[in-house]
Amino acid sequence: MVVTDLEVVTITPTSAVIAWTTRQSRFGVGVPQPVTAGTELALGPVEGSLRVVHDDPIPRAFHMVEVTGLEPGRRYRFRASSNGQQAHAALRPTRRIGSCEQVNEFTTLTPPPGDYLTTIALTNDIHIGEKRQGIVLGSLPTSVRPHPDQVDYPQIMLASSLGDLTTRRGHPLVVVNGDITYANQPHEVALARQLLDGYGKQNDGWVVTRGNHDHPRRDDDPFGDVFVGYQRNQTILDPSGLRILAVDSTRGSGGGWIVPDQYDQIMSELASDPHRPTLAVTHHPVTNEAAWTSISGPQFMLRAPDRLRLQLIESQAPGVFLHVAGHTHRMRRDRADLPWAHTQYLENAACAAYPGGFSLLHLYTGGYLLNFWRPSDPDALDWLYRSRWQVMGLGAHLMLGRTEDRNHVVEFDLSGLMPARREAPAELQA
Ligand SMILES: [Fe+2]
Ligand SMILES: [Fe+2]
Secondary structure, three states, X not given: OEEEEEEEEEEOOXXXXXXXXXXXXXXXXXXXXXXXXXXXXXEEEOOOOXXXXXXXXXXXXXXXXXXXXXXXXXXXXXXXXXXXXXXXOOOHHHOOOOOHHHHOEEEOOOOOOOOEEEEEEEEOOOOEOOXXXXXXXXXXXXXXXXXXXXXXXXXXXXXXXXXXXXXXXXXXXXXXXXXXXXXXXXXXXXXXXXXXXXXXXXXXXXXXXOOHHHOOOOOOOHHHHHOOOOOXXXXXXXXXXXXXXXXXXXXXXXXXXXXXXXHHHHXXXXXXXXXXXXXXXXXXXXXXXXXXXXOOOHHHOEOHHHHHHHHHHHHOOOOEXXXXXXXXXXXXXXOOOOOOOOOEEEEOOOOOOOOOOEEEEEEEOOEEEEEEEOOOOHHHHXXXXXXXXXXXXXXXXXXXXXXXXXXXXXXXXXXXXXOOOXXXXXXXXX
């Protein structure tokens, strides 16, 4: 048995999620055979001794433990193991010198200054209707076929994410940022709509943008009929006063563009209230760093002039503090191209593909705190065991991101917002 793929997935001010897998050694390029074993985690302050905080004999191959009751801004060490065998780091971002998984330590986050205001959930890349997951390169075994009981893995991942958001994460507004369907087929769109309607009302409980997989055909557009028309921008005001500017960045089946009429709308919306704290979302990332570091290459991205123009417009609106994208299926903080930019740029990982889940963006008067979460449903985790092996096993190394891509705090003046009368999530309360 190999006890491997150790990840410190989530670090909040008072909790952490640690995951690993147990399996046989891998031969060839397929999915290695899972080996089920128990789940044990010992943890303690870095200067103290370890104490067993989780010991679950239920045999499983994908192990995930959420430890609560920690102190903000404190360093902890841990030992994750299965049947006494310690879990080791294997994925590229976890093998960097000094990473949490190398040193078996992490530091809980310190919330930004000021009062808690509200929380927004971010998810993308669900691909309802998809049958194989990962990049398909002809007959090469690059993509992963689900088990017969996992053929609905996009629904499993979306439903379990929405389930956790409802029951465990305070039921926040969810931004579903594109590639909601695999091919914009009526039954795919209907299923997505049904799942989201179970969560809340459009533009109140959830907001959707279109991704390249949801692109319209010459004479039909089920996505547009059910969700929002092609190349239509949306502005949503959260009860906190937060403005969400959701822009359709799609063009065809891969790359993206923004059309002149959309620019007019974006500029007039931002100019009408430039200081209002604003979250901008497009399915395609808008930085050159994102475009040039993605394995799919820059032709799969928003056109270069549009990337720059959007960043320029955002740099002229002091309230646009964050621009979130999906599309690359990876978790990554990107550098802005304009040296004077005040906006942060983030690529959010896919919901339905490894690492699999959603992010929570917690707003405070003095900034924001962001955490990536996996759904807790065992069926979702069983699927992620397989999904990890997409692109001949390479995908996970590229998609997971660093701990600080998935969990970080940014200070920014959001005092123009007011508390949305939501209770602060438990993990933010020391
Ligand atoms: Fe996608
Ligand atoms: Fe996409």
